[in-house]
Amino acid sequence: MSSRLVLVINCGSSSIKFALRREGDSQPLISGLAEQLESPSACLHWKAGSLKQTRELPGADHQTALTALLPLIGEHADQPLSAVGHRVVHGGEHFTGASLIDEQVLQAIEASAPLAPLHNPANLIGIRAAMLVFDQVPHTAIFDTAFHQSMPPHAYRYALPENLYREQGVRRYGFHGTSHRYVSRQASLLLGKPSGSGAWLTAHLGNGCSSCAILDDHSLDTSMGLTPLEGLVMGTRSGDVDPNLYAHLHRALGWDIPRIENLLNRESGLLGLSGLSNDMRTLEEAHKQGHAGATLAIEVFCYRLARSLAGLTAALPRLDGLIFTGGIGENSPLIRAKTVAHLQVLGLSVDPAANQQLPRGQAGQIQQAGSPAILVIPTDEERQIADESLALLDAPGA
Template structure:
């Protein structure tokens, strides 16, 4: 089965096409600078030359159409027809309290994602554009939403509630949500596989360290705490985000610097963190180079960065009552020997015996002792593809055994199908199939309903709308 994975940002669309049987990425690419005449399309297909083109890309719908045309391109593509694609999985940043796992996209799900735009105004609206783009181009396509926040929805209330009036939580949903959940979930499972232990029997601290960074406490396969909060601003010192600070600093700075709410938000999100501390860069490679060349400011920034992470590791180990492994992932976690060294040195009291040579070699395991330290590359796109394939197969397996699988419907059954479709012509094939079976008590497959849609001309009408 082939799964297309889309990650839509404000001016970009990242995409990968997976063959799920082998978990191989057949093609991966990026559409950049959407909304300009100098958009950039770049991709790499297995066994073919890299492709890069500068062209106008008006909006996300056009970008999605461009992606689909690439996949089935006679020379550059990897499928003979788009019908080979079984489903599309989407990264959605915020699922609020509504979603604790990945879900098939329905009209109800879309409304919930729209509701969560208030929590992630820079992300969810663009995630929705990708979903709508597929609906317009491939109206019968099975689509799945995989939420960054979902993995953390099992945290206990003592971990996710703030010390604010409880009424604010009830009225406005003010609480810790956490992010990078797909990555934390993926590397936790991989680490369990590496150690040869069931995920339900281990306690991990997963460190997703990139320009944005977060740490999670994963106990018995469940996220019980995480460093990011109501927004991705809370927690660690990051590339341009300040992380944890005294909240009273905010009104104080607003007053003495004459800043409004948007300006203080920009200060904390875009001009703080490693960029603010060094006053030169948020690129960890450049910071490490400056520190190696003798810059005391850059050395201090690295110490602050690692110290914050070390504090979280200690706190989360205490919260879980012990620890089996610390896992490093993300661009910095997977590649920065300096950062890992600063974090793991002098942790013998916790059972972590840092191995400098293995760290320099970027080995999978970089420690000895009772508590392991592992480098586990993340693969959020593969995790999204897996969830999408699992939901697709689950939907197909819901057909009741022993029911005759017919090639066509009777006249009265066709009338029922048309009436259901007329209530909401924008439903995709799988939503319509589910609704039809619920209303009629039957258990027909999406293939049968799909054939009837085509014979009745409903698919053409849906596309025209």
């Protein structure tokens, strides 16, 4: 019998990313994106092998888009689905791993919605729609926050009154857990270690960015906190700022909380620093042309990343390696080199030739001799979601 099939779904408020994965395969059978849902421009894009296609779905909602997926999945599935795996951004303290979705789990996801108001409600819309369309298949929830539930209290607690933690759940949760876990496991295999073993610093760098300290498949600390705004400089998010900035902007400019939230989440980061773009590719080109704002944005991004990574070593007993992943981490030799240049105190050193010559999309090592390992590993969150979904089905009592 063929290896099992899992349909992975990642729902946003107006989009659905999907991938059909076969157990053990490194590439999806089919993957794609339904976007601009509930608008006249709604459409479905998909790729199978080298073939790319698009279908217009004017006015389609999540359930209509998922129904449109049925024949596509049927064309590429040689057996029934074993599971539908859903990415869920925030699981609060309810979930420390993957969960089979039932009404109780749906209620817990909804209860965590105030901690991720832009994400969890959209995830729920997609889950409920998918459960109607794929009603004969087990559905699983894989939480961005679950991997970080292994953090100790001294890492996840804020220095705030106890009642805010106990009654409101105000603590550090962390995100991008699926990616951090996947690349650390791949790093252990790449260096000939048992899967999941090792002491790693990981840097997931895209439009959203986070760093993590991982020991033997357990997150010990991470840069994001209660929300995905804390931590590193990102595409449009500020990352760490003085907490009293809210009060300062209110007193000085009369801004209210929604205005300040919009500033910190959508107008800051690389975009705010550069005054040009939130896209690192654009900024690197502008930097080459002498654009001062782009240069400043790159320098701040790399320094703040390095400072975070250096701080995270406090959580580790040793350092086996540093891992770069995500769109920027995988594709920008400049960012990797500038970041590591700030980490000489850790003995880390990039081999310039290896860094420049590593093919895009390929895993490899880029350290100089004598340095701890520095790895570039393409992330594959959909594969990790599929693997965790099947592992859940195989667990005793599932």
